[in-house]
Amino acid sequence: xxxxxxxxxxxxxxxxNLLSQILRPIGWVKHLVDSxxxxxxxxxxxxxxxxxxxxxxxxxxxxxxxxxxxxxxxVYFSAFQPPEGKLWEGMTGIPLIRExxxxxxxxxxxxxxxxxxxxxxxxxxxxxxxxxxxxLWAKANPDKFPxxxxxxxxxxxxxxxxxxxxxxxxxxxxxxxxxxxxxxxxKAMGVITGRASPYILVDGRKIKDGSENFQLLLW
Numbered sequence: 735x736x737x738x739x740x741x742x743x744x745x746x747x748x749x750x751n752l753l754s755q756i757l758r759p760i761g762w763v764k765h766l767v768d769s770x771x772x773x774x775x776x777x778x779x780x781x782x783x784x785x786x787x788x789x790x791x792x793x794x795x796x797x798x799x800x801x802x803x804x805x806x807x808x809v810y811f812s813a814f815q816p817p818e819g820k821l822w823e824g825m826t827g828i829p830l831i832r833e834x835x836x837x838x839x840x841x842x843x844x845x846x847x848x849x850x851x852x853x854x855x856x857x858x859x860x861x862x863x864x865x866x867x868x869x870l871w872a873k874a875n876p877d878k879f880p881x882x883x884x885x886x887x888x889x890x891x892x893x894x895x896x897x898x899x900x901x902x903x904x905x906x907x908x909x910x911x912x913x914x915x916x917x918x919x920x921k922a923m924g925v926i927t928g929r930a931s932p933y934i935l936v937d938g939r940k941i942k943d944g945s946e947n948f949q950l951l952l953w
Contacts, residue, residue: 735779738796742786764804776807783836784828785814791859794839798850801843808844811836835861842868845899846892869895872933879933880940883920884913896929917941 737743740752750756760777767775779800781793793811800806813833816825839861842848846868854870856862862870872879872895881890883905891902904923908914915937917927931942 735796736782737786738781738788738792739786742788742792745786746782760800760804760806767805777804778808778810779806780810780812781836783811783813783833789859790832790836790839790861791855793836794853795850797840798843809840811840829863831863832861835863835867839867847889868893869929880935881933882935882938884909884937894930894933896926896931896933898924901925913937 735756736750737746737752743750743752760779763775763777767773781797783793797806797809800809811833813828813830815827839853842853843850848868848871852871854862854867854874856864861867865873872893878893881894883891886894888902888906891897891905892899897905901920901924905914905920905925908919908923914920917931917936920930920936921927
């Protein structure tokens with residue numbers, strides 16, 4: 735795809751038409767895969783981040799629609815770094831942290847069940863360099879927390895900073911044989927408890943990571 739909109743694509747590859755040459759063929763491939771039982775095929779695409787002056791909001795809006803409407807398997811991001819030559823004089827490269835934040839937001843779409851409307855954007859419709867989007871979403875939504883680690887469903891667990899898809903599965907599996915009572919139990923399951931502890935209750939208690947002094951909460 736290179737760029738997410740017709741306007742930004744025209745700055746990078748003016749000879750290309752976003753609808754007829756890129757989006758429509760993506761739809762054809764989806765139709766072929768859906769209508770041909772024996773055809774096993776995945777689609778991927780890539781954005782050259784910042785080459786056309788696009789914002790992260792524009793990139794992720796297109797990414798969200800590709801996953802939702804075109805069954806795109808993966809979207810990749812590559813921070814623009816201008817090559818040598820007169821054509822690129824005066825252009826600066828895009829910080830790699832921007833590429834990294836886009837991958838984190840993309841992971842929220844693919845693995846954590848987030849929608850586009852839940853992605854937190856900072857100034858000028860870009861992702862913040864100061865924190866990963868999942869953590870920033872949690873800080874902006876205090877009404878969603880804390881969640882009880884022994885009762886929360888997988889969708890709720892995946893919203894907790896420091897809990898990933900693997901550790902969420904381990905939590906649910908371990909709850910079948912007994913209650914989780916300590917942060918050390920969560921650490922053994924792969925939870926980053928330093929991030930998770932402000933957002934969870936463990937057996938009805940708010941536990942600060944690194945402390946055995948439990949603050950009992952009404953549950």
